[in-house]
Amino acid sequence: DTAVSQTPKYLVTQMGNDKSIKCEQNLGHDTMYWYKQDSKKFLKIMFSYNNKELIINETVPNRFSPKSPDKAHLNLHINSLELGDSAVYFCASSQTDLNYGYTFGSGTRLTVV
């Protein structure tokens, strides 16, 4: 039973399209995150939600819009995709106490052509 699951695993799309990535966790965690890992392998936080409320919003183009319908789900919608959006997007969740670290989903490899 997957703890943090995200779909799709791979996404290839043309510039200008709109796409969504879905994430669900069954760990009972209160906090969920989206991270982006670029071609240089840096993992950078994009957004964080705690109990459906946005608590972290890093400098991300407003073409990226997260949505959390409940604390077990955090989806990411991307409008007007650009070549530079190509990356691996990881969803993660954690307990409120960060001493236990994060649990990551398996990632969505997005390629914009």
Added chain:
Amino acid sequence: RKEVEQDPGPFNVPEGATVAFNCTYSNSASQSFFWYRQDCRKEPKLLMSVYSSGNEDGRFTAQLNRASQYISLLIRDSKLSDSATYLCVVTQGTSYGKLTFGQGTILTVHP
């Protein structure tokens, strides 16, 4: 200056070797520290937390020096299966804050 800095390597070591990775962080307010492991084309997975007194988990030993803002990971008796990227991670808070990741250090263990 990057918030978390690591030597990207790669480190190429034979099986059975001992290898050490270092990491420095810039924010003296950092409170929690971790080492994560990421296999090729996989998600990062928590390897171990790092405590001020130092801690050990089998062949892995982590150390923290708050005064020097320095974290280390020692792997003894390296196995082929230890080949991965090792990510140094810090967080400023202890509740629903962000984890800040280093670039990672690539380790390859060869026969």
